[in-house]
Each structure stands twice: as structure tokens, then as C-alpha cells.
Amino acid sequence: MRNFTFHNPTKIIFGKGTIGALKREIPEGKKIMVVYGGGSIKHNGTYEEIMSALEGREVHEFSGVEPNPTYETLMQCVEQVKAKGCDFLIAAGGGSVIDGTKFIAAAALFDDDPWKIIQTFGSCVKQALPFASVLTLPATGSEMNSGSVITRAATKAKLPFNSSKVFPVFSVLDPLKTYTLPPRQVANGIVDAFVHISEQYLTQPAQASVQDRFAEGLLQTLIEEGPLALKDPEHYEVRANIMWCATMALNGLIGAGVPQDWSTHMIGHELTALYGLDHAVTLAIVLPSNLTLRKPSKLEKLAQFGRRVWNIKSGNDEHQATESIRLTREFFESLGVKTRLSDYNIGQEGIEKVVAQLKSHQMIKLGENGEVDLEMSRQILELCL
Amino acid sequence: MRNFTFHNPTKIIFGKGTIGALKREIPEGKKIMVVYGGGSIKHNGTYEEIMSALEGREVHEFSGVEPNPTYETLMQCVEQVKAKGCDFLIAAGGGSVIDGTKFIAAAALFDDDPWKIIQTFGSCVKQALPFASVLTLPATGSEMNSGSVITRAATKAKLPFNSSKVFPVFSVLDPLKTYTLPPRQVANGIVDAFVHISEQYLTQPAQASVQDRFAEGLLQTLIEEGPLALKDPEHYEVRANIMWCATMALNGLIGAGVPQDWSTHMIGHELTALYGLDHAVTLAIVLPSNLTLRKPSKLEKLAQFGRRVWNIKSGNDEHQATESIRLTREFFESLGVKTRLSDYNIGQEGIEKVVAQLKSHQMIKLGENGEVDLEMSRQILELCL
Numbered sequence: 215m216r217n218f219t220f221h222n223p224t225k226i227i228f229g230k231g232t233i234g235a236l237k238r239e240i241p242e243g244k245k246i247m248v249v250y251g252g253g254s255i256k257h258n259g260t261y262e263e264i265m266s267a268l269e270g271r272e273v274h275e276f277s278g279v280e281p282n283p284t285y286e287t288l289m290q291c292v293e294q295v296k297a298k299g300c301d302f303l304i305a306a307g308g309g310s311v312i313d314g315t316k317f318i319a320a321a322a323l324f325d326d327d328p329w330k331i332i333q334t335f336g337s338c339v340k341q342a343l344p345f346a347s348v349l350t351l352p353a354t355g356s357e358m359n360s361g362s363v364i365t366r367a368a369t370k371a372k373l374p375f376n377s378s379k380v381f382p383v384f385s386v387l388d389p390l391k392t393y394t395l396p397p398r399q400v401a402n403g404i405v406d407a408f409v410h411i412s413e414q415y416l417t418q419p420a421q422a423s424v425q426d427r428f429a430e431g432l433l434q435t436l437i438e439e440g441p442l443a444l445k446d447p448e449h450y451e452v453r454a455n456i457m458w459c460a461t462m463a464l465n466g467l468i469g470a471g472v473p474q475d476w477s478t479h480m481i482g483h484e485l486t487a488l489y490g491l492d493h494a495v496t497l498a499i500v501l502p503s504n505l506t507l508r509k510p511s512k513l514e515k516l517a518q519f520g521r522r523v524w525n526i527k528s529g530n531d532e533h534q535a536t537e538s539i540r541l542t543r544e545f546f547e548s549l550g551v552k553t554r555l556s557d558y559n560i561g562q563e564g565i566e567k568v569v570a571q572l573k574s575h576q577m578i579k580l581g582e583n584g585e586v587d588l589e590m591s592r593q594i595l596e597l598c599l
Numbered sequence: 600m601r602n603f604t605f606h607n608p609t610k611i612i613f614g615k616g617t618i619g620a621l622k623r624e625i626p627e628g629k630k631i632m633v634v635y636g637g638g639s640i641k642h643n644g645t646y647e648e649i650m651s652a653l654e655g656r657e658v659h660e661f662s663g664v665e666p667n668p669t670y671e672t673l674m675q676c677v678e679q680v681k682a683k684g685c686d687f688l689i690a691a692g693g694g695s696v697i698d699g700t701k702f703i704a705a706a707a708l709f710d711d712d713p714w715k716i717i718q719t720f721g722s723c724v725k726q727a728l729p730f731a732s733v734l735t736l737p738a739t740g741s742e743m744n745s746g747s748v749i750t751r752a753a754t755k756a757k758l759p760f761n762s763s764k765v766f767p768v769f770s771v772l773d774p775l776k777t778y779t780l781p782p783r784q785v786a787n788g789i790v791d792a793f794v795h796i797s798e799q800y801l802t803q804p805a806q807a808s809v810q811d812r813f814a815e816g817l818l819q820t821l822i823e824e825g826p827l828a829l830k831d832p833e834h835y836e837v838r839a840n841i842m843w844c845a846t847m848a849l850n851g852l853i854g855a856g857v858p859q860d861w862s863t864h865m866i867g868h869e870l871t872a873l874y875g876l877d878h879a880v881t882l883a884i885v886l887p888s889n890l891t892l893r894k895p896s897k898l899e900k901l902a903q904f905g906r907r908v909w910n911i912k913s914g915n916d917e918h919q920a921t922e923s924i925r926l927t928r929e930f931f932e933s934l935g936v937k938t939r940l941s942d943y944n945i946g947q948e949g950i951e952k953v954v955a956q957l958k959s960h961q962m963i964k965l966g967e968n969g970e971v972d973l974e975m976s977r978q979i980l981e982l983c984l
Contacts, residue, residue: 215839217614221769222607228856229602384606421836423820424843431812439808451806454600458809458856467852471613471843 215422218471224358225384228458230450232388233260233348236267236304239384240346244302247295248275249315251307258394260350264306274298279307282486282493283314284367285329292321292328295343303345305382308399309354309406312347313362316380319343332364336375347385351395352457353403353494355410355464357385365487372487373575387461389453397444401549402494404440407460408433408545409497413476414469416505417582419514422472426518429468433523435459440549477580478504481591484571491558498546498553503597504586505539511585555598565595600807603856609743610769613843615835617773618645618733621652621689624769625731629687632680633660634700636692643779645735649691659683664692667871667878668699669752670714677706677713680728688730690767693784694739694791697732698747701765704728717749721760732770736780737842738788738879740795740849742770750872757872758960772846774838782829786934787879789825792845793818793930794882798861799854801890802967804899807857811903814853818908820844825934862965863889866976869956876943883931883938888982889971890924896970940983950980 227235240246246268255261265273276291295303295318305315319342321328330338349357356362360381365372392400415429435455442452462468481504482496491499509516513535520526520534524541543553555564569592572578580586586594612620625631633649640646650658661676680688680703690700704727706713715723734742741747745766750757777785800814820840827837847853866889867881876884894901898920905911905919909926928938940949954977957963965971971979 215614215836215843217617219610219612221610225604225606226855227604229600232602421840422843423824423840424817424847427816427819428813431816432809434812435808451600454856455806455808458600458807462809470611471839 215420215471216473220466220470221378222358222381222466224381226358226387226461227384228387229454230388230390232386233263234267235386236264236346236348240268240271240302245272245298245300246274246302246304247291247298247300248273248304248306249279249291249311249318250275250277250305251279251281251311253277254394255306255350258350258391260306260348260391264304264348274300279311279314281310282363282365282372283310283317284365285317285332286367288314288317288364289321289328291318295322301343303343305345305347306350308349308351309356312349312356312382313354313364315345315347316342316356316360316362317364317375319345319380320377329366332366332373332375334375335373336377336380339375339377339379342377342379344383347382349385349387349457350391351399351403352392352460353406355407355461357382357387358461358465361464363483370487370571371575372483387457389450389457392453392457393448395447397550398492400443400447401551402492403460404436404443404456404549405494405498405546405551407463408436409478409494409501410463411468412501413478414472414474416512416515416519417473417475418511420472425468425470425472428462430519430522432459432463432468433519437523437545440545444549473582475582477586477591480577480580481568481572481594484568484575485560488567488571489558489560489564495551495558498551499555499598500594502539502543502553504594505542507590507594507597508581508585509535509539511583555595561599562596565592568595600805600856601858605851605855606763607743607766607851609766611743611772611846612769613772614839615773615775617771618648619652620771621649621731621733625653625656625687630657630683630685631659631687631689632676632683632685633658633689633691634664634676634696634703635660635662635690636664636666636696638662639779640691640735643735643776645691645733645776649689649733659685664696664699666695667748667750667757668695668702669750670702670717671752673699673702673749674706674713676703680707686728688728690730690732691735693734693736694741697734697741697767698739698749700730700732701727701741701745701747702749702760704730704765705762714751717751717758717760719760720758721762721765724760724762724764727762727764729768732767734770734772734842735776736784736788737777737845738791740792740846742767742772743846743850746849748868755872755956756960757868772842774835774842777838777842778833780832782935783877785828785832786936787877788845789821789828789841789934790879790883790931790936792848793821794863794879794886795848796853797886798863799857799859801897801900801904802858802860803896805857810853810855810857813847815904815907817844817848817853818904822908822930825930829934858967860967862971862976865962865965866953866957866979869953869960870945873952873956874943874945874949880936880943883936884940884983885979887924887928887938889979890927892975892979892982893966893970894920894924896968940980946984947981950977953980
């Protein structure tokens with residue numbers, strides 16, 4: 215196990231009917247900005263419950279944060295936050311809204327050009343407005359971490375930033391609010407969480423037994439409960455397990471003290487930025503090919519993944535690794551998430567564009583050991599065709 | 600899954616040679632009190648590393664905190680903290696020292712009779728001095744939680760308290776510092792962590808998949824790595840895994856949203872208070888009998904424990920549950936921890952004393968469903984003979 219620091223101060227309020235906690239948790243006197251997306255929170259009761267909990271407070275709202283939230287849109291919100299003098303934000307929605315609110319929280323108190331927050335990957339952030347999240351879509355884990363991914367529409371750049379200043383103060387997770395999600399979003403959320411875990415688990419071995427077992431337990435949960443969520447959308451226990459699983463998948467715990475990959479994400483980000491594919495779709499496309507190409511350096515963990523998660527008992531490490539990749543692809547497809555570039559009419563020409571974008575974003579030494587250079591990214595993408 | 604709130608603000612600094620972080624993490628100008636036990640930290644280099652990190656600071660020290668820290672001793676430290684005007688504490692040692700420091704931190708700012716902190720199980724604590732821990736003995740999880748157990752020597756009362764004000768600000772976990780632990784303390788630590796997990800896992804089922812899988816992963820880690828730690832005390836990875844496992848066993852994570860038992864602990868506390876048995880020894884005695892007697896209400900989880908943790912594939916639930924209890928007892932014994940009251944020359948008369956103490960401490964409705972009344976505690980203890 216490597217040395218590590220783990221610190222996650224976000225308070226989680228989890229369960230049925232918990233949105234009312236906003237009343238108790240947000241200090242009196244705060245000027246609140248509620249940030250949300252396309253309005254689904256108005257259809258599933260979330261908006262109403264939030265406003266009811268905030269009755270009597272000064273509340274402003276900003277809607278229209280997109281999936282893959284754009285710098286351009288978020289800066290409009292930053293202006294409003296400043297204009298109204300808001301000093302507490304609520305992100306109501308999924309990972310895009312929470313990611314976007316993290317940027318707004320940091321940019322509202324940033325004296326220089328806010329794009330520098332992204333350019334420095336967050337390292338220049340010294341302060342941020344406090345904010346909470348009300349999660350409606352289990353997927354990204356943004357509700358309990360300090361990471362965010364922002365897209366600049368003008369240049370088709372989708373880039374991550376990270377800062378300890380943008381942990382949510384608290385997050386409310388009510389599984390009831392996920393009942394009305396479209397199947398596509400449910401499936402995407404499951405794939406997203408699955409790949410978050412893979413990025414931290416399917417690496418070179420680090421003899422980190424707790425982290426391995428936790429990662430495997432989360433993967434098993436997704437494999438067991440994911441299909442049930444699609445089959446029976448109003449099964450509370452299933453929804454609750456998936457919601458908590460997605461949070462645990464990316465709150466720093468399973469990645470503490472172990473190597474982390476993230477090359478699937480970085481390649482996937484370019485596919486989203488260029489072609490508008492759903493984030494999870496890009497991950498479902500890239501992961502199996504990435505693991506296949508890099509099987510030699512990941513063999514031990516892939517075989518362990520096969521034995522412990524997919525219950526493959528026969529064969530040698532090579533066989534178990536190959537099978538585990540095959541079953542992973544099959545799992546994504548079973549959720550209705552396609553896993554080939556050709557499923558989205560992207561061919562060799564698209565690969566060249568992605569590689570050019572990776573180059574322009576200096577994504578030239580990806581993976582837990584830096585082995586994924588531009589040539590290897592190209593090979594991975596060719597396997598995705 | 601039940602509704603829950605999870606909030607754990609303690610920062611963990613984990614790994615080789617990390618004690619030097621004290622220098623960085625403790626704000627300048629603090630008057631520091633270093634609290635420790637019998638002096639083992641002077642033999643394994645911990646004391647020296649702490650003092651070196653604090654060079655140039657105002658540092659006081661208080662030694663002599665016992666295993667099962669007593670109110671009487673801790674109050675001496677409270678007086679010194681007040682007299683010197685200390686405003687930051689460092690607990691250097693195992694769970695007893697950290698538990699004791701939690702009490703000191705709260706009592707130093709408490710205006711009324713400090714015993715009330717215990718009598719109200721911590722609910723009257725409104726503030727506490729900030730403190731850090733430097734852990735040398737993986738076992739209790741006190742380094743990342745808000746619980747503490749204090750003994751009043753005068754009345755042989757060993758009682759818990761809990762307050763969100765006594766989370767360590769940060770804890771330093773350096774596995775190297777565990778190399779010199781006596782085998783008895785290593786074994787006790789493994790048993791202690793094992794039973795912490797059991798108290799939160801071996802209950803009525805709650806359909807909490809993540810919590811179950813995490814608990815099972817921690818138990819598997821202890822079963823696999825525990826014997827190795829005794830066999831090869833200087834195996835870094837083994838020590839690191841056990842250390843992180845013990846922290847995770849009781850930091851609120853696996854107990855969030857699920858029923859919790861704790862009757863084994865409450866009965867065990869009385870055995871320690873009356874007979875001076877090591878805490879872990881009392882747990883190793885009580886747990887197998889507790890599970891055996893309450894098998895009917897815990898059958899489903901005990902069978903799951905058997906299948907997933909002990910790899911028992913044959914037989915029905917009853918068989919798997921029985922086997923899992925037998926293997927648990929065997930595991931404790933294999934570590935050199937005896938599991939019978941008779942191993943410590945405690946007989947029927949002792950049982951009556953324990954039951955009388957449970958009664959006097961109102962421990963009359965224990966367990967996740969309150970089923971463990973005094974009569975059931977007596978039956979459990981009789982099975983322990």
C-alpha cells in the first residue's frame with residue numbers, strides 16, 4: 215500500500231424524505247442560489263421539497279446547466295451569484311449540476327480569469343462558496359468528492375479540476391427521487407460508477423486488501439442490483455444500494471493508497487466533447503478495449519477481478535482476465551449501453567480527431583504508470599471500432 | 600436500508616514515516632499536550648518522532664494513561680491541561696490513549712461535573728479541545744470516530760460516550776510503528792476489529808448491499824492477514840492492511856443505515872471492569888456464545904457470513920450459521936485468544952456479578968432489537984463457561 219492522505223468532510227444525509235434537512239443544515243441568514251439543470255427536478259417533486267424546506271429564506275435560482283456543464287453557461291450563473299450576493303449554493307440534480315456548482319462556487323470568489331481554475335486543474339483555487347447538493351441521479355460520485363469536469367463549448371474541451379475547497383458541505387441522497395429517471399440515465403449511472411471503480415482497482419497490484427475488497431464489493435453490488443433497477447424502478451432497496459454504491463465509488467476511499475488509471479476517462483472525455491456521446495457511453499466503449507490492450511500490465515488484477523467479482527473459477531490468469539473483460543462488456547450491453555464506436559458511426563477518421571485533442575490537452579502519458587501515450591490511445595481506440 | 604447520516608471529518612495521514620506531518624498539520628502557536636500510556640512509544644521511536652516534529656513548539660506531556668483508561672487518571676491530565684493552558688492535544692498510542700484523550704478534550708472545556716459526560720453518554724458535550732492521534736496499535740478504530748469508553752476505577756464502571764465534538768482533527772497511522780507490538784496486543788487488536796465488524800454486520804438483514812460487502816471484505820482481510828502479522832511481524836503490507844482495516848471497522852461507514860448490536864461489547868465491558876480481562880478477550884469469549892444463543896434471529900446473516908466470508912458452500916442456512924460461529928471461535932483461538940470464561944477461572948458466581956453490573960448500568964435491553972434482557976445476558980454468559 216502506498217502512503218496516502220484521506221480526508222472527506224462532506225456530511226451525507228441519506229434516505230427517504232430527507233430533503234427537508236436543508237432547513238436544518240443551512241445556517242440562517244444565507245442568501246441561497248439553487249442551481250439545476252433542465253427541469254426534471256420539477257417533475258419528480260425535488261424542486262418543491264427544496265423550496266418548501268427553504269421557505270422564508272432568500273432564495274434565487276439558476277436553471278439550464280447542461281449535461282457536460284459548459285463554462286459558458288456556468289459563468290452566467292457566476293454573474294448572478296455575484297449580482298445577488300448569494301453566499302450559499304444548492305446543486306439540485308445529477309453529477310453535471312454538482313460539477314457545475316463546484317465551478318460556480320470557486321469562480322464566484324476568484325479574482326483572475328476563471329478559466330484558469332480549469333487550466334491549473336484546480337490548484338489555483340484558494341476559496342469557494344459553501345454549497346450543498348441534493349442528488350437525483352446516482353452516477354458520478356460528485357456529491358461526496360472534490361472533483362469536477364467542465365466543458366468549454368467554444369473549443370470542445372472537456373477537462374477536470376479538483377480542489378479541497380469544493381467538497382459539498384453536505385449532500386442529501388433520497389433514493390425515492392431516482393424512481394422517475396429514464397432507463398438510459400439509470401444504465402449510464404451504473405456504467406459510470408462501474409468504470410470509476412475500475413479506474414481505481416484494475417491497475418497494477420498494490421497489496422491493498424481493504425481497498426481491493428471494497429472495490430470488489432461495489433462492483434458486485436452494481437452487477438447484482440443494476441439490472442434490478444431497470445426491471446423494477448420503484449424497488450427502494452435496489453435504488454438505495456445503487457445510490458450509496460455510486461457515492462462510495464468515487465469518494466476517495468477505494469482509491470486511497472493505490473495506483474489509479476483514469477485513461478479511460480480522459481479518452482472518453484474527448485469523445486464526449488467531439489461527438490456529444492453520453493459520458494457513460496464513452497466509458498463503456500473505451501474500458502473493454504483499454505483493458506484488453508493493456509492486459510499484460512494489468513493481468514494479476516484482471517484475473518483477481520475475474521475470480522472474485524465474476525466468479526470465474528477455471529483456467530489460468532490469462533483466461534480469467536480475458537473472460538472478465540468479456541463479461542464486463544456483456545454487462546454494459548445488457549444494460550442497453552452499446553460498447554463500440556461503430557454503434558455511433560464513429561470510424562478511423564474520428565480516432566484521429568480524438569488523438570489530436572488528447573495531444574492538444576497534453577494527455578500524452580495516461581494510466582497508472584504513464585504507459586498510455588498517444589500511440590497507445592490510438593491503438594485502444596482502434597480496438598473500440 | 601435505513602435512513603442515516605454519515606459524517607466523518609477526521610483526516611487520515613497513512614503510511615511509512617508520516618509522523619513528521621504533525622509539524623505541518625498543527626497550527627503555529629498552539630500549546631500542545633502529548634498524552635500517552637506506559638511508555639512503549641519511547642521504545643519504538645514514536646515519542647522521538649513526535650517531539651522532533653514539534654521542535655520549537657510549547658509542548659507538555661502526560662503519561663500513564665492505562666489500558667481501559669480511568670476517569671481518575673484522566674482527570675489528573677485535565678487539571679494539567681487547564682493549568683498549562685494547553686489548547687491542542689495529541690494522543691500517542693492505542694485506543695485507550697485516544698479514548699482517554701477524547702474525554703480529556705471534552706472535560707477540559709466542561710463547566711459541570713465531568714462525570715456527567717459519561718452519565719449522559721456524551722450528549723451534554725457542547726465543545727472540546729481539538730486533538731490529533733498518532734496510532735501505534737490497530738484495534739479500536741478510535742482514531743477515526745467519535746466514540747470513547749472510560750472506566751471509573753472506584754465503582755468498576757466501564758461506560759461509553761459519544762460526541763461529534765471528539766472526532767480527531769487528524770490521525771497519523773504509520774504501520775512501521777506496529778512492528779514492535781507484543782503478539783498478545785496484535786492478536787487482541789485483530790479480535791477487537793473483528794468483533795466491531797460483527798456488531799454491525801451480524802444482525803437482522805437490512806438489504807444494505809454495500810455495507811454488507813464492505814463488512815465481509817474487512818472480515819476477510821482480518822482472517823487472511825491476521826495470522827501473517829503474528830508470523831511475520833515486520834511484513835509492511837500485512838501491517839498496513841490490518842491497520843487500515845481496524846480503522847474502517849469502526850468509523851461509521853459499515854454501520855451506516857443498518858441495525859447494530861453491541862451487546863457483546865456491553866457484556867464484555869462488565870467482564871473487564873470486574874475481572875480486568877483484556878477488552879478483546881472479553882469479546883472473544885462473549886461473541887461466539889451470543890451468536891449461538893441468538894442464531895434464530897440472526898440466521899440469515901450468519902448463513903451469509905458463512906457463505907461469503909468462511910466460504911462454506913454445503914448445507915442449509917442452519918448448518919452454515921453453526922459452522923460460521925465455530926470457525927469464528929477457532930479463528931480467535933488460533934490467534935492465541937482463549938474463548939471461554941473457564942480459561943480465566945470465572946464461573947457461575949462471576950456470571951451473577953456481571954448480570955448485577957449490567958442491571959446497575961441499565962444494560963437491560965441490548966442488541967439490535969432490544970432482545971438481550973438480563974435473563975438473556977445470563978444465558979449468553981452461561982454458554983461462555
